[in-house]
Amino acid sequence: MGIIKSLKCRECGKEYEPLFRYICEECFGPLDVKYLYPDSIRRDTFDSRTDKTYWRYFELLPIEDKDNIVSINAGFTPLQKSINLGKDLKLKTLYIKNDSVNPTFSFKDRPAGVAISRAKETNLKAVGCASTGNLASATAAHAAVAKLPCYIFAPSNLEYVKIAQALSYGAEFVAVDGTYDDANRVASVIGDSKGIGIVNINMRPYYVEGSKTLAYEVAEQLNWEVPDYLIIPVGSGAMLNAICKGFEELNEIGLIKDISHLKIIAAQPHGCSPIVDAFKSNRDEIFPVEKPDTIAKSLAIGDPGDGLYVLKRLRQYHGFAESANNKEIIDGILKLCRTEGIFTEPAGGVSVAVLQKLLDAGKIDRDSNVVCYVTGNGLKSTEAITEILPKPSIIKPDVQLVSAMIR
Numbered sequence: 001m002g003i004i005k006s007l008k009c010r011e012c013g014k015e016y017e018p019l020f021r022y023i024c025e026e027c028f029g030p031l032d033v034k035y036l037y038p039d040s041i042r043r044d045t046f047d048s049r050t051d052k053t054y055w056r057y058f059e060l061l062p063i064e065d066k067d068n069i070v071s072i073n074a075g076f077t078p079l080q081k082s083i084n085l086g087k088d089l090k091l092k093t094l095y096i097k098n099d100s101v102n103p104t105f106s107f108k109d110r111p112a113g114v115a116i117s118r119a120k121e122t123n124l125k126a127v128g129c130a131s132t133g134n135l136a137s138a139t140a141a142h143a144a145v146a147k148l149p150c151y152i153f154a155p156s157n158l159e160y161v162k163i164a165q166a167l168s169y170g171a172e173f174v175a176v177d178g179t180y181d182d183a184n185r186v187a188s189v190i191g192d193s194k195g196i197g198i199v200n201i202n203m204r205p206y207y208v209e210g211s212k213t214l215a216y217e218v219a220e221q222l223n224w225e226v227p228d229y230l231i232i233p234v235g236s237g238a239m240l241n242a243i244c245k246g247f248e249e250l251n252e253i254g255l256i257k258d259i260s261h262l263k264i265i266a267a268q269p270h271g272c273s274p275i276v277d278a279f280k281s282n283r284d285e286i287f288p289v290e291k292p293d294t295i296a297k298s299l300a301i302g303d304p305g306d307g308l309y310v311l312k313r314l315r316q317y318h319g320f321a322e323s324a325n326n327k328e329i330i331d332g333i334l335k336l337c338r339t340e341g342i343f344t345e346p347a348g349g350v351s352v353a354v355l356q357k358l359l360d361a362g363k364i365d366r367d368s369n370v371v372c373y374v375t376g377n378g379l380k381s382t383e384a385i386t387e388i389l390p391k392p393s394i395i396k397p398d399v400q401l402v403s404a405m406i407r
Helices: 043-047 054-060 083-088 109-121 134-146 160-168 180-194 204-221 238-252 274-280 307-316 326-340 346-360 399-405
Strands: 004-009 031-035 079-081 093-098 127-130 150-155 172-176 229-233 263-269 320-324 369-374
Touching: 031 204, 043 054, 054 204, 079 204, 083 093, 083 326, 093 204, 109 127, 109 134, 109 204, 127 134, 127 180, 134 150, 134 160, 150 160, 150 180, 160 172, 172 180, 204 238, 229 238, 229 346, 238 263, 238 307, 263 274, 263 307, 263 346, 274 307, 274 320, 307 320, 320 326, 320 346, 326 346, 346 369
Parallel strands: 093 369, 127 150, 150 172, 229 263, 229 369, 263 320
Antiparallel strands: 004 031, 079 093
């Protein structure tokens, strides 16, 4: 299994033992997991495996004993070659990495599964998260399998439907009378004081490791070739940073040869695009969005925790950042549905819309290989498009009348 060397500060480089910590004591920077990689890893190590989940990469994940893996069979999702959408966009080679088909219907099954497995391995007695949707469901599902109590911290005025899936798995809703930031702060304090593993806070170094498997799978599914562009929807920025880390690790251990041509695209919704604004203004500072206003709720993070690191990644990989407004997002959702049969939540619509805008602007070569990440299922947010869908017309049960309607 994965052999953890240390937790290393992303800012000052100080290293710590891999214990229950997530912030550097010297500079308060975030900590990342560093590994001792076994010399035996080759491409055929993975090619020969029958496990079709992200745990096929267990040597590169922060769990020492396989018995501690908590799996709901997430990952190794389709990398769909998108012939119809590619033709529509006049793009030579387009792939959709479709994480909407994970067990709880979003990519969050990856980081949640790794974090809950680590919680089990380190004998934590309970887990939880601060979330208003996808992460709550993923954390609660894995906690149910691990038989661990699970606490979901969220604003008390959250629509009940957004938390119903998590509650169905047996999680307890800690309804905080305040904003999401208030719920996040309460979760942080309670997690540290009660020894509860809050997956996206005090377990964050291990949690983000799950998202890097989105890089591993794309590389393997492309026969260990590296695409030219990655279109990645961005909220906090943690997933984008983790995907970059994943490709870098594969390069470090020799499974892929060259990542110098890889370009990273950060896609955000207009109305909550602080990273895009900073990138286009050539700033090294993120100005938080106090009141996000977008249908892409899963990306509506006004103060992105990994925002500065996203800016560094975009410059490192000669990438771009672009936003899409609500109309463009809806158009992206419907375009993906009607060309590839993939129903995405608005975050995926952001990815498709940004791809379209950058192609039209000449910033993406139409002869290149592009991977577009779709990270959540449209059934989780049908309210985003129901108003613009055609309404059914009632007709009497008369065969001739119905026949006359159908051309």
